[in-house]
Amino acid sequence: MINFTLLGAGRIGKMHAKIISEHEDANLVNVYDVNQEFASQVASDNKANIAKSAMDAVQDENVDAVLIASATPTHTEYLIMSSEADKPVLCEKPIDLDINKVNECRDRISGSTNLIQIGFNRRFDKSHASLKQAYSNGEIGELEKIIITSRDPSPPGLDYLNAAGGFFRDTTIHDFDLSRFILGDDPIVEISAFGDNLFDENAKIANDFDTAMFILRSKAGVLIHINNSRRAVYGYDQRVEIFGSKGMMISGNQTPTSVRKYTDTHTSSKEPIYNFFIERYEQAYKDQLNEFIASVKSKSKSKVTFEDGRNALILANAAYESQNNKKVVSIDFS
Ligand SMILES: NC(=O)c1ccc[n+]([C@@H]2O[C@H](COP(=O)([O-])OP(=O)(O)OC[C@H]3O[C@@H](n4cnc5c(N)ncnc54)[C@H](O)[C@@H]3O)[C@@H](O)[C@H]2O)c1
Structure with missing residues (x-):
């Protein structure tokens, strides 16, 4: 215990x-x-x-x-x-x-x-993790692209925005880590970031963004596209796609059940996708704790290290540099 x-x-x-x-x-x-x-x-x-x-x-x-x-x-x-x-x-x-x-x-x-384990819970999502596993097993061949869509259901309040430290460091940091997780030993070497203010007045007041897109490149040449929004009217949009020489895999959005409804206005409709992170990643948060407890008991090394946390922040900082200076930024993890 x-x-x-x-x-x-x-x-x-x-x-x-x-x-x-x-x-x-x-x-x-x-x-x-x-x-x-x-x-x-x-x-x-x-x-x-x-x-x-x-x-x-x-x-x-x-x-x-x-x-x-x-x-x-x-x-x-x-x-x-x-x-x-x-x-x-x-x-x-x-x-x-x-x-x-x-x-x-x-x-x-x-x-x-x-032992230090950083709370990048998305690594423990069974669907996202199965993409990484399949890639490691050679099932999609040579990896060429990673595409991550991560959109919140609705923007947070001004107090949250003022304290959170900016969209890229608070939110996209999960996607930077997930990209690194899938890539494994292949480091990210450059990033190009675009932030925008399209709908949220509070984001403007807080000098933050409500919309963002990023292109990253790994040392081996894998291109990564991350796209974020602070609003998606249909719920918490969490999708990951990997594309390679032998095919493609998608970890799609999840709904509480797999029921499909057919009516006189719809051929097939499903219930809404999960609304936000606590519901969508419930299994991942539990497996994250399982992993931590197993590491404590077996005195084994952390699978999500302090360096992983530091490297994700380095990517977020480089993203701001790219956005602010309108240029592609090389990544230095040293
Ligand atoms: N992994 C994820 O999916 C995920 C999701 C949400 C938040 N987070 C992270 O979790 C942390 C907390 O976020 P939250 O959304 O719960 O925020 P929150 O504001 O709801 O909770 C933060 C709590 O910390 C307390 N606190 C402040 N200073 C403290 C101190 N010196 N000692 C002890 N407690 C103190 C506050 O009183 C508050 O209760 C943040 O770092 C956030 O980035 C991670």
Whole structure:
């Protein structure tokens, strides 16, 4: 049984608390959030203690592992705290929005062998992961293209936009990571990014984008097209396509059931696709935790490393450089 401390009891922290509590090999011991109301609600829902401080919660000798789901600017501090306490940690993406803070954190934890897994949950989606597996097995031959469509159902509020750190670092970062995951050993070498403001007034006020497209190229020449929007009236649009010399594979949108309806106005219609990430990626969040628990128990290496988190941020930063300077940007992961 792995005993967890949860840091951060907001939107995603609440979800992680439930997944930990329901897991047969995990137990939620402590919850800490600067917002005491959130902490006490999540603690009482999951029969956990409310910790007085993050330090108390992490250093608690009854705790085996830490899940960081607090606001992004707190992640590096909590990663260092957990590593210094030798507590394996599953940390939500992004590690931070500032590459200097990420590098400082990397220096601080460089001597540690403590397990760190970054929360790129989409790697654990069975459909997306099956594309990677098929490519690795040679089923689509030489990989030539990856096409990722990732659109949110509706734009977030201004408060979220002001705190999130920008579309590319907060949202596209998942797609940058998924591209790297599918490519495996073949690194991304250049990127061209286009952001736009087509419909969301709040995005304009926050100096952010509501629409974006990216073209990336890998060292082996694979072209990757990522397209994002903060609005899709039909739900959370999550599709991945890989195309190669022996064929194509698509991980399509999912609906809660496979029912199809035929009426006098439709030949075939399905119910709406899942509305947002908590529903669409429910299985992936659970398998992400399964992977983490298995790594803690077997003391094996992380499959989604700190470097994966850092590299995804480097791609997001290069995307901003490309957008701002209207040029193709070479990627330097060093
Ligand atoms: N992997 C995913 O699919 C996914 C989805 C959503 C959010 N996230 C990430 O999860 C993190 C949280 O996002 P959210 O949507 O739950 O945000 P949120 O604003 O709902 O929750 C953040 C929580 O952190 C708390 N907090 C702030 N400072 C703190 C501190 N110093 N110590 C402890 N708690 C503190 C806040 O009070 C709040 O309850 C972000 O890094 C975000 O990028 C990941």
